[in-house]
Amino acid sequence: MCSKRKRNIYYLFTFIGLLTAIIIIRRCSPYEEWKDSNLLVNSLMAAIPTGIFILLDQIIRRHKK
Numbered sequence: 001m002c003s004k005r006k007r008n009i010y011y012l013f014t015f016i017g018l019l020t021a022i023i024i025i026r027r028c029s030p031y032e033e034w035k036d037s038n039l040l041v042n043s044l045m046a047a048i049p050t051g052i053f054i055l056l057d058q059i060i061r062r063h064k065k
Contacts, residue, residue, distance in 0.1 A: 015050040
């Protein structure tokens, strides 16, 4: 059970890291249409790769056993 909790924290940090990176990239972008700091859009853009990462991690863990 502790391993599952650590995995969930790892996934949360992955999401927060991706969200932070997306916000920084969008703020530093030279394009004006990218500079809007819409939290919903940024969260969705971070959630999609995080979800893919979680799925791939689960598939790898199942095939290791």
